[in-house]
Amino acid sequence: MAEQRQAQATDQAAGRGGWLAAIRANLVLYGALAANVGIAVAKFIAASLTGSxxxxxxxxxxLVDSGNQILLLHGQKRAARAPDRLHPFGYGRELYFWAFVVAMLIFALGAGISIYEGYLHILEPEPLRDPAVNYIVLGIAFVLEGGSWTLAMREFNATRGNAGWWKAIRASKDPAGFMVLFEDSAALAGLVLAAIGVWASHHFAEPRLDGAASIAIGALLAAVALLLAREAKGLLIGESADAGLITTIRETLARRPQIRAVNHVRTIHTAPEAIFVAISADFADELTMGDGERLIEDIERELHDLLPQLASIYIRPERREDAIVA
Structure with a gap:
């Protein structure tokens, strides 16, 4: 009985540890979700009180950003499933599908509703009431969004190394990180535009300017959505690993005296941290089939130890003159 209780306690501790590990691994998403839910409620209350x-x-x-974080968390959970008969390379690329869905939601809901609401406000302007509530909510939202943005930027900087900001985004294979960063950046810019719209509407006694600010926010969201959709589409179709990893694979094979030439190394990300690699190499003619099999096993073992992100390795012996070199 004591052993059973000990086992149950161990399982519960493991469960709590796994839950905490999942939160730590997705801290950026959970932080952004918490901030956006609170901010959305405050903004809707302010809009109802002031007519902005x-x-x-x-x-x-x-609200759209909150839904996006939920979808990305769902995508990460789905992508973590183990390979099976129908999907022998796993479900990692399902995360890229949900990233594309998020980009479309930003475009259709975020940008579409913003532009439509701004258009209606220009057609039928409603004088704004006391703007103080708006300024208070915008200030609080800016602090919360700024905290979420800082967290996202810190996590992104930890992975980009010495690469430039834009180059690191183009090279990133983990959409959750850079999508939250883009969303938070757009949110901060949107808050500035909203504040300008509220101020200008009161200062110039022209409520249509508030509608124009809504359209500007919608245009900003549309631009961000299209940019994210392009990045998500590239990941969904399939992107190769970075050039440095491919060079490491080539150099590892070239050091083997039994290999006369490396014809090509082709890679594709099956998940942010999982890569499939197909290698064509010209083996020495004097190798027997048994020697070739052992050589391939040794190479696979060495590559796995050197590059743990190589989830699947396929090595094809092929004469150089018969191969399509790339």
Missing amino acids: SSMLTEGVHS
């Missing part, structure tokens, strides 16, 4: 179109669109923006 730009504040209403900002509420929709935060």
Whole structure:
């Protein structure tokens, strides 16, 4: 009985540890989700009290962002499933599908509703009431969004190394990190536009300017959505590993005296941290089939130890003159 209780306690501890590990691994997403839910509620309350179109669109923006974080968390959970008969290379690329869905939601809901609401406010302008509530909510939202943005930027900088900001985004194979960063950046810019719209509407006594701010926020979201969709599409279709990893594979094979030439090394990401590699190499003619099999096993073992992200390795012996060299 004591052993059984000990085993149950161990399982519970392991469960708590796994839960905490999952939160730590997705800290950026959970942080952004918590911030956006609170901000969305505050913005909708402020919009109802003041009649601000730009504040209403900002509420929709935060609500869409909250849904996006939930979808990305769902995608990560689905992508972590083990390989099976139908998907022998795993489900890692399902995360890229959900990243593309997120980009489409930003475009269709975030940008679409913002532009539509701004258009209606220009056609039928409603004078804004006391703007103080708007400024308070915008200030709080800026602090919360800024905290989420700082967390996302810190996590992104930890992975990009010495690469430039834009180059690191183009090279990244983990959409969750850079999508949250883009969303938070757009959210901060949207807050500035909303504040300008509220101020200008009162200062110039022209409520249509608040509608114009909503349209500007929608245009910003549309641009961000199209950029994210392009990045997600590339990952969904399949992107190769970085050039440094491919060079390491080539050099590892070239050091083997039994290999006369490396014809090609072709890679594709099956998940952010999982790569399939297909290698064509010209083996020495004097190798027997048994020697070739042992050589391939040794190479696979060495590559796995050197590059743990290589989830699957395929090596094909092929004469150089018969291979398509790339």
